[in-house]
Amino acid sequence: DFFNLFIALSVLKWKMSETRIxxxxxxxxGPFWDIFSxxxxxxxxxxxxxxxxxxxxxxxxxxxxxxxxxxxxxxxxGPASPITVAxxxxxxxxxxxxxxxxxxxxxxxxxQKYTHYAQDPAPRTIMIxxxxxxxxxxxxxxxxxxxxxSFFKCEDWEHLNTRxxxxxxxxxxxxxxxxxxxxxxxxRNGAIVKFRDVDFNLLxxxxxxxxxxxxxxxxxxxxxxxxxNIFMPDRAVxxxxxxDNSAANQHFHNLAKWQGRKYMTKTMRNPINVKELKSxxxxxxxxxxxxxx
Numbered sequence: 001d002f003f004n005l006f007i008a009l010s011v012l013k014w015k016m017s018e019t020r021i022x023x024x025x026x027x028x029x030g031p032f033w034d035i036f037s038x039x040x041x042x043x044x045x046x047x048x049x050x051x052x053x054x055x056x057x058x059x060x061x062x063x064x065x066x067x068x069x070x071x072x073x074x075x076x077x078g079p080a081s082p083i084t085v086a087x088x089x090x091x092x093x094x095x096x097x098x099x100x101x102x103x104x105x106x107x108x109x110x111x112q113k114y115t116h117y118a119q120d121p122a123p124r125t126i127m128i129x130x131x132x133x134x135x136x137x138x139x140x141x142x143x144x145x146x147x148x149x150s151f152f153k154c155e156d157w158e159h160l161n162t163r164x165x166x167x168x169x170x171x172x173x174x175x176x177x178x179x180x181x182x183x184x185x186x187x188r189n190g191a192i193v194k195f196r197d198v199d200f201n202l203l204x205x206x207x208x209x210x211x212x213x214x215x216x217x218x219x220x221x222x223x224x225x226x227x228x229n230i231f232m233p234d235r236a237v238x239x240x241x242x243x244d245n246s247a248a249n250q251h252f253h254n255l256a257k258w259q260g261r262k263y264m265t266k267t268m269r270n271p272i273n274v275k276e277l278k279s280x281x282x283x284x285x286x287x288x289x290x291x292x293x
């Protein structure tokens with residue numbers, strides 16, 4: 001949805017200083033409100049939810065009054081975006097629109113100071129991030145419910161407990177322990193390897209992007225979290241693990257190529273072959289030129 005929004009603004013040539021974003025899906029402010037309120041907003045025109053619209057216009061009589069906008073654009077349905085529709089491998093490389101979107105979000109959240117580009121020289125450290133795909137502690141609808149400021153009561157979501165996901169790695173902790181061992185190895189390119197195990201379900205959106213800009217190798221099973229690869233440095237590598245019959249979907253191959261980075265993939269059984277994955281990640285480490293950004 002954020003990328004669709006960026007495309008719309010680009011095509012229409014609308015300036016954020018003259019545009020207000022309205023999220024009219026009736027839900028309360030959720031886990032991605034950071035990007036709406038900080039990236040796609042100005043002090044003059046902060047984003048509004050459907051509830052905000054209700055409060056602003058609640059005293060208007062709909063029978064004899066109308067709310068008019070000088071210009072109004074309605075966003076396309078999220079799954080209809082170029083990112084999701086193009087599930088086959090496309091030939092596009094270094095797509096300016098994708099690179100511009102990445103930079104726009106990073107700067108909008110004021111995270112550019114954490115990027116590799118802010119360091120001189122380029123860092124020798126190669127950070128490997130395991131994109132854990134685990135059951136959430138709580139459904140977002142329940143976690144972000146707001147009886148006072150939305151059309152839903154929190155009691156409506158009480159039946160939602162732990163949120164399970166498909167394509168969860170069955171030997172997740174074994175993978176974490178194995179990749180952690182890469183920290184103590186010596187590398188021909190002179191790299192110093194660090195590893196971290198990250199569950200994005202537990203982080204704010206801004207914290208997630210901060211992880212992205214400091215990641216050199218992103219590893220994880222096919223899933224929406226791999227969209228974050230577009231915020232990594234140019235020298236970074238995405239390693240996508242196709243497990244549980246997900247190999248037909250090439251969304252993240254495309255995103256990596258559109259951004260202009262190296263992409264690697266493995267179709268594997270679940271539980272994952274730890275030795276094979278460790279070898280693939282080691283290959284990715286060796287492929288990085290630590291003198292580049």
